[in-house]
Amino acid sequence: MDSFYSQGPKNVPEGYTNPTPSFKKHVFLSVLGLLLFIILYLGLTFWFGRLAYYSFLNADDLWSFVLAGGYAFICLFLVKSLFFLNKKVENPMQRFVTQEEEPVLFDYLNKLADEAKAPRPHKVFLTSRVNASVSYDLSLINLIIPSKKNLEIGLGLLNVLSLGEFKAVLAHEFGHFAQRSMLLGRYVYVAQQIAARIVGKRDAFDQLLNVISSIDIRVAWIGWILSILVWAVRSLIETCFSVVAIA
Numbered sequence: 001m002d003s004f005y006s007q008g009p010k011n012v013p014e015g016y017t018n019p020t021p022s023f024k025k026h027v028f029l030s031v032l033g034l035l036l037f038i039i040l041y042l043g044l045t046f047w048f049g050r051l052a053y054y055s056f057l058n059a060d061d062l063w064s065f066v067l068a069g070g071y072a073f074i075c076l077f078l079v080k081s082l083f084f085l086n087k088k089v090e091n092p093m094q095r096f097v098t099q100e101e102e103p104v105l106f107d108y109l110n111k112l113a114d115e116a117k118a119p120r121p122h123k124v125f126l127t128s129r130v131n132a133s134v135s136y137d138l139s140l141i142n143l144i145i146p147s148k149k150n151l152e153i154g155l156g157l158l159n160v161l162s163l164g165e166f167k168a169v170l171a172h173e174f175g176h177f178a179q180r181s182m183l184l185g186r187y188v189y190v191a192q193q194i195a196a197r198i199v200g201k202r203d204a205f206d207q208l209l210n211v212i213s214s215i216d217i218r219v220a221w222i223g224w225i226l227s228i229l230v231w232a233v234r235s236l237i238e239t240c241f242s243v244v245a246i247a
Contacts, residue, residue: 030188033244037191040240041078044233048075066222074229077205081197094127094152109151112170118178122148130156132169134176149177188244195241199234206230 019027048071055068099106106124113120122136131154136147151173157166209230212223 030244034187034191037195037240037244041194041237044236045075045078045082048072048078051075070222070226070229073205073226074233077230078198078233080203080205081194081201094125097124097126109170112167113174113177116171116174116178118174119149121151121177123150125150125152127152127154128156129154130160132157132173134173151177191241191244195237199238 052068052071052075055064055071059065059068097105102124109124110120125135129152131152133152135150135152153170157169161169209223209227213220213227215223
């Protein structure tokens with residue numbers, strides 16, 4: 001069989017694949033918004049951490065310690081959302097397969113990836129869907145180190161496509177493996193995970209606030225004030241990230 005990529009595209013206008021000014025503008029706005037979001041987030045974290053440090057350092061009465069503890073609470077509230085790992089959601093209709101289990105499939109995929117000059121898939125999942133897609137695990141470290149991409153193959157495709165059509169679909173997915181078009185999306189997605197954890201996730205920090213706020217009023221007011229500050233931080237992060245999403 002002749003190589004699937006043995007010949008380049010024909011009759012393609014000159015400069016057809018060059019990015020348009022509109023595309024460049026949207027990328028610039030997206031990157032700018034993302035940078036501003038990161039600067040704001042890290043700036044707030046550093047600011048509350050600095051306030052907590054100097055408040056503890058100079059504390060000489062109960063009120064000073066309470067104030068320093070409040071600053072430290074908000075700082076930790078921001079810091080804890082930086083540490084996450086977004087793994088592919090387990091699906092009962094999805095099966096992770098290895099090369100030992102399906103040597104013929106992996107031989108075919110590896111040859112196609114090499115032919116397309118694309119990285120080989122890190123993991124391969126078989127599903128019942130009529131679909132093929134690329135997915136990856138994400139964490140904060142992936143802002144620096146690219147994450148390895150996984151390949152999903154919907155077994156429904158095998159029932160409706162010929163081998164040549166199936167190869168074309170996989171070649172399209174390997175195109176995502178090889179190109180850098182998902183780079184900006186990865187950065188935005190990591191920022192989205194941080195914002196989502198701040199805005200939507202309720203954890204031990206919120207439970208602690210609820211406990212403090214339900215104690216005697218002589219202590220509960222501390223929880224009320226911290227709850228207002230947490231609400232303000234969440235609202236600010238949600239508003240700022242919405243600008244990034246629009247861009």
